[in-house]
Amino acid sequence: MNLFYNKNGVGDVAFLQLDPAQGEFEYKQYGDVVRITQENDVVGYNIFNASNHLSLDGNGHIKLTPELVDQLQQTLKDAGIEDKLDSDLSPKFVVGYVETKEKHPNADKLSILKVNVGNEELQIVCGAPNVEAGQKVVVAKVGAVMPSGMVIKDAELRGIASSGMVCSMKELDLPNAPKEKGIMVLSDEYQVGQPFFEE
The missing domain is CATH 2.40.50.140 (Nucleic acid-binding proteins)
Structure with a gap:
């Protein structure tokens, strides 16, 4: 699970990547969250107005913390998405x-x-x-x-x-x-x- 954010380059949008994937994707919007799937598997989420939902510090690849994972989980829940995030925060x-x-x-x-x-x-x-x-x-x-x-x-x-x-x-x-x-x-x-x- 990887989180990317570049407010200056892309705008106030965070991208949460669950699985690296290529090819055709399906997109479904739930408020500020777009759920991205490929063949019914969730591969990631775009979170618009990210600074309203998440405490983001920095640009590019954002280090995930337990607090940030909780905020991401709450953001999904608030958008009506029941997906559970599986977060392994051990050093890579x-x-x-x-x-x-x-x-x-x-x-x-x-x-x-x-x-x-x-x-x-x-x-x-x-x-x-x-x-x-x-x-x-x-x-x-x-x-x-x-x-x-x-x-x-x-x-x-x-x-x-x-x-x-x-x-x-x-x-x-x-x-x-x-x-x-x-x-x-x-x-x-x-x-x-x-x-x-x-x-």
Whole structure:
């Protein structure tokens, strides 16, 4: 679940994205709220006159807080929409530990990693040439919004399931990112599972 708001560029409209989706959408307006669906699945909402309903601070991708989720839920309810918002507010960029690395059976340049992120172990398909078992790395979990605007989703790469992405400095838009391809390897003082960015 991601919230976007740019009053100067777009006007007083907030966009709540539930699922990244492309293609044909259906729109239904309920007062200040437009419910956006695709094949009967709700994928998002446009909230007009957003500053009347929500405490919004900043522009672009807005960090969701429990208070803001409550305001969004109340805004839907006031508009007569009974949908329940499922909000996972846990950090999306975390420190992971690469437990194992195996060669992808269907692609020479891809590896299958098992990555411990503290509270779970993720299977991630990775194409970085410098990734190895035993490294601490930055993991963008499912639901993370990359600086490029790309949203990380569960995927299948050449027939192998992948949940998340091991990140390079360039992908994280960090200063002085090297030109060579490769993931960012962290030093030992980082704790597995800790947020990489200050949330």
